Amino acid sequence: MINTLRVNTFKAILGESIVASIAATISLLILDVPIWATFLGWIAFFTRGITPRDGMINLACVLSGLAIGIAAALVAGVVTPYLGELTLPLIVLAATFVILSMRLLPTISNLLACFLGLVCFFASTLPPQFASFIELSAALSLGVLAGLLASLVAKHWGVDKSGSPSEARATVES
Numbered sequence: 750m751i752n753t754l755r756v757n758t759f760k761a762i763l764g765e766s767i768v769a770s771i772a773a774t775i776s777l778l779i780l781d782v783p784i785w786a787t788f789l790g791w792i793a794f795f796t797r798g799i800t801p802r803d804g805m806i807n808l809a810c811v812l813s814g815l816a817i818g819i820a821a822a823l824v825a826g827v828v829t830p831y832l833g834e835l836t837l838p839l840i841v842l843a844a845t846f847v848i849l850s851m852r853l854l855p856t857i858s859n860l861l862a863c864f865l866g867l868v869c870f871f872a873s874t875l876p877p878q879f880a881s882f883i884e885l886s887a888a889l890s891l892g893v894l895a896g897l898l899a900s901l902v903a904k905h906w907g908v909d910k911s912g913s914p915s916e917a918r919a920t921v922e923s
Contacts, residue, residue, distance in 0.1 A: 757906040764902035772895035782888035789869050790892020791899070793862040799900040808893045810859040813851065814866025815885055817844055822870070822877035 769791070776787040793811040794804050821844040829836045848863045869889065875881035 758908055761903045761906035761908040764906065765899040768895050768899045768902060772891055776888060776891060780887050780891065782884055782891070783873065784888075786869050786873065786885050786888035787892040787895070789865050790889035790894075791896040792892070793865045793889065794893045794896025794900070796861045796865075797859045799897075801897060804893050804897045806856055807859055807862045808890060809857050810851075810862035811866040811869070811889050811893070812886055813857060814848060814863035814868075815870050815882060815889065816866070817847055817863070818867040818870030819877045819882055820844075821867075826877065 769788075772787055772791070773784050776782050776784045790808075790811060793807045797803055797807055821840050824843070825836050825840045828839075832839065844867060848860060848867065851863055852858045852860055866889065869885055870877075870881070873881065873885060875884065
């Protein structure tokens with residue numbers, strides 16, 4: 750039984766790695782989006798449950814954070830001539846307040862995924878425009894999809910989301 754668990758864990762890890770490799774290749778060669786942003790989407794997928802429904806909620810949260818980041822940058826561009834050095838702390842205050850307030854929403858309340866979206870925009874150094882939202886949304890969406898596929902591969906081989914062989918699978922195999 751132990752050898753079967755080790756083999757299945759290895760198969761799951763290999764399968765997940767193949768999914769990651771395919772996602773990175775699609776990011777680079779087909780979509781021409783930042784690979785690191787795709788992996789932020791992968792991370793966002795695993796922040797709250799690993800079901801397709803949870804994946805959609807996590808995607809909505811990460812895209813909301815992305816939109817808030819773009820909106821914050823647009824507002825900063827408008828108010829900087831008037832507020833000068835006060836712009837940064839006030840924009841950070843406002844963006845953080847909005848994201849933290851999302852915890853009050855019934856479903857789209859995954860703050861970690863929201864902050865990943867916000868960080869994604871600012872790390873990209875892209876201009877705050879709709880094209881940037883589309884580019885980063887494509888990368889994040891691919892990452893969430895890849896995270897879902899990776900979780901399904903792990904589930905197939907009896908490995909839970911922590912990377913440990915699941916007890917249910919171990920019981921069946923014994």
